Amino acid sequence: RPIETRKLRHLEACLRPESQYQKVKTGLDSVPWPYRALPESNLEEMRLDTVFLGRRLKAPVLIGAMTGGAEKAGVINRNLATAARNLGLGMMLGSQRVMLEHPDAWESFNVREVAPEILLIGNLGAAQFMLGYGAEQARRAVDEVMADALAIHLNPLQEALQRGGDTRWQGVTYRLKQVARELDFPVIIKEVGHGLDAATLRALADGPFAAYDVAGAGGTSWARVEQLVAHGQVHSPDLCELGVPTAQALRQARKTLPGAQLIASGGIRSGLDAARALSLGAEVVAVARPLLEPALDSSEAAEAWLRNFIQELRVALFVGGYRDVREVRGG
Numbered sequence: 001r002p003i004e005t006r007k008l009r010h011l012e013a014c015l016r017p018e019s020q021y022q023k024v025k026t027g028l029d030s031v032p033w034p035y036r037a038l039p040e041s042n043l044e045e046m047r048l049d050t051v052f053l054g055r056r057l058k059a060p061v062l063i064g065a066m067t068g069g070a071e072k073a074g075v076i077n078r079n080l081a082t083a084a085r086n087l088g089l090g091m092m093l094g095s096q097r098v099m100l101e102h103p104d105a106w107e108s109f110n111v112r113e114v115a116p117e118i119l120l121i122g123n124l125g126a127a128q129f130m131l132g133y134g135a136e137q138a139r140r141a142v143d144e145v146m147a148d149a150l151a152i153h154l155n156p157l158q159e160a161l162q163r164g165g166d167t168r169w170q171g172v173t174y175r176l177k178q179v180a181r182e183l184d185f186p187v188i189i190k191e192v193g194h195g196l197d198a199a200t201l202r203a204l205a206d207g208p209f210a211a212y213d214v215a216g217a218g219g220t221s222w223a224r225v226e227q228l229v230a231h232g233q234v235h236s237p238d239l240c241e242l243g244v245p246t247a248q249a250l251r252q253a254r255k256t257l258p259g260a261q262l263i264a265s266g267g268i269r270s271g272l273d274a275a276r277a278l279s280l281g282a283e284v285v286a287v288a289r290p291l292l293e294p295a296l297d298s299s300e301a302a303e304a305w306l307r308n309f310i311q312e313l314r315v316a317l318f319v320g321g322y323r324d325v326r327e328v329r330g331g
């Protein structure tokens with residue numbers, strides 16, 4: 001089926017180094033991080049547990065939204081879900097449009113079998129809600145996989161740079177709020193790697209959204225991914241680097257919506273990146289692309305990557321002079 005073939009081509013494109021921003025950086029490198037030569041804490045006792053959307057996580061880490069649809073996507077999702085279960089983390093699923101349109105694709109999103117208790121977040125695109133989707137489809141996306149919440153992704157640049165993309169967005173702000181008001185589970189707004197800007201957050205502020213994932217620039221560029229899929233190479237490299245870098249997006253979001261729950265993602269590659277993102281006010285971080293290769297291999301490989309990442313975060317807090325993760329946020 002075309003939509004499944006497209007998903008597989010997305011995975012292949014994401015594995016290529018050209019899927020990453022080439023010039024724009026997340027800006028996290030220049031976020032100051034303290035160094036304390038005399039820490040008054042014990043590394044292995046550093047508390048990372050965090051309550052997010054009413055659920056307790058053992059570390060403030062979500063597996064980013066990636067895939068679903070094809071059989072290979074099902075293997076990836078089960079490997080990721082198993083790693084999330086073993087480590088007490090949350091997981092975001094990839095876009096469930098394919099599942100709503102082809103019910104047999106459900107199997108590839110069915111991770112509750114291996115991870116009955118994890119915080120699980122479903123996913124649909126904002127553009128779909130301009131093309132006939134409504135509260136019914138949103139409910140199906142969540143109910144059919146027994147998810148706890150739904151993330152709606154905003155991806156205008158990605159849509160604009162693909163053949164036949166969905167580019168009629170006039171009225172989208174009103175539509176998203178209208179749909180979200182009918183839902184009785186948490187709705188999260190996310191970008192896909194070009195960042196949520198301040199004007200967007202202001203426009204959404206009176207909506208019933210539970211959290212915002214800034215998905216900023218500096219990691220995976222979905223504009224680059226779409227061009228790789230369409231042409232085998234990147235045709236408009238300057239457009240592909242547009243967006244709000246992750247560190248800037250977090251600072252703006254903190255200022256624009258001081259009380260909002262923020263997810264930091266887009267180019268989070270190490271535990272120190274995560275620590276810095278938390279210091280800018282994020283509640284949790286999400287990691288996508290670095291987990292793709294390990295997840296194609298095995299749940300053990302995905303778990304090993306995440307264990308190392310979490311240990312790096314712990315070390316960053318320890319030598320930063322923090323006693324637990326709560327002390328870091330909002331600094």
Ligand code: FMN
Nearest residue numbers: 065066094095153192193215219220266267288289
């Ligand atoms: N974001 C979505 O909202 N829905 C998707 O279906 C989706 N699919 C993705 C598939 C892959 C293989 C990757 C790498 C990312 C995907 N994303 C999707 C975007 C990520 O959730 C994330 O916002 C973006 O990749 C930036 O994070 P990163 O730099 O850690 O990869």
